[in-house]
Amino acid sequence: MIEVQHLVKRFPHKDKAGRAAFKTAVDDLTLCVGNGEIFGLLGPNGAGKTTTIRMMTMQARPTSGIILYDGLDTRRDARRIKSLIGVVPQHVNFDQDLTVGENLELHARLHHMGKEERRARIEELLRYVELADVINDGVRRLSGGMKRRLLIVRALLHRPRILFLDEPTVALDPQVRRRIWALVKDMAKGGVTVFLTTHYIEEAEALCDRVAILSKGHLIDLDTPANLRQKMDLPNLEEVFLALTAEDGAAGKGGRV
Numbered sequence: 001m002i003e004v005q006h007l008v009k010r011f012p013h014k015d016k017a018g019r020a021a022f023k024t025a026v027d028d029l030t031l032c033v034g035n036g037e038i039f040g041l042l043g044p045n046g047a048g049k050t051t052t053i054r055m056m057t058m059q060a061r062p063t064s065g066i067i068l069y070d071g072l073d074t075r076r077d078a079r080r081i082k083s084l085i086g087v088v089p090q091h092v093n094f095d096q097d098l099t100v101g102e103n104l105e106l107h108a109r110l111h112h113m114g115k116e117e118r119r120a121r122i123e124e125l126l127r128y129v130e131l132a133d134v135i136n137d138g139v140r141r142l143s144g145g146m147k148r149r150l151l152i153v154r155a156l157l158h159r160p161r162i163l164f165l166d167e168p169t170v171a172l173d174p175q176v177r178r179r180i181w182a183l184v185k186d187m188a189k190g191g192v193t194v195f196l197t198t199h200y201i202e203e204a205e206a207l208c209d210r211v212a213i214l215s216k217g218h219l220i221d222l223d224t225p226a227n228l229r230q231k232m233d234l235p236n237l238e239e240v241f242l243a244l245t246a247e248d249g250a251a252g253k254g255g256r257v
């Protein structure tokens with residue numbers, strides 16, 4: 001189980017008069033994610049989704065608050081937690097001068113995987129996402145959808161129990177997006193806990209067991225998509241999202257915010 005307790009992140013910032021101040025990106029966020037769950041974090045631009053993922057994956061230090069993985073604390077047990085989690089970042093960050101195989105090899109070595117294990121795991125995962133044929137191609141030659149699938153392969157190499165995906169299907173065509181959804185569902189069926197952020201409300205509705213709606217850094221609701229629809233008496237999650245974020249003074253635009 002992942003437990004996030006009273007998480008806060010403040011960034012230094014200059015106010016309108018140019019005076020040093022602080023901007024609160026995440027404001028007293030508390031939530032739990034169960035093992036094997038697909039959990040979605042939704043919110044308008046600037047709501048604090050990426051900042052939350054960055055703190056949960058130990059790429060940014062919280063101003064205050066606690067993050068626990070089955071009781072392991074990010075402040076004390078970073079090395080053990082890193083072996084449990086895989087991270088798919090929002091932006092593609094491969095070494096563009098290396099091949100697909102070389103990029104994966106590099107990552108597997110960072111996780112201290114043995115030679116034979118690396119070779120077998122890379123082959124298995126590339127086959128799984130139908131990229132086995134491009135193992136020797138330069139990464140820069142891949143299409144956007146192929147790069148996204150490769151980011152997922154890289155994050156899965158060391159067999160993490162929890163996978164974080166920050167906007168996994170942004171700017172992808174509907175076919176590729178569906179393929180990534182199928183991949184995420186498959187991983188959850190295999191017992192991996194999935195924590196994702198998305199701008200696409202229909203993506204959250206299709207994939208997530210529960211969603212948290214964040215606005216201006218604070219949690220405005222957390223429930224299953226079905227319960228949220230029922231509570232608000234609205235036909236779909238997009239309507240719920242627009243109503244809740246509008247109430248909070250941060251109305252979105254259409255299905256993408």
Ligand SMILES: Nc1ncnc2c1ncn2[C@@H]1O[C@H](COP(=O)(O)OP(=O)(O)OP(=O)(O)O)[C@@H](O)[C@H]1O
Nearest residue numbers: 011012023025043044045046047048049050051052
């Ligand atoms: N390094 C930083 N320094 C200062 N402010 C930051 C920094 N990173 C994020 N912020 C601010 O924190 C707030 C939350 O940003 P964050 O990127 O977490 O939002 P988000 O919900 O992921 O947005 P988007 O949907 O646009 O990606 C924003 O106001 C942003 O400007």
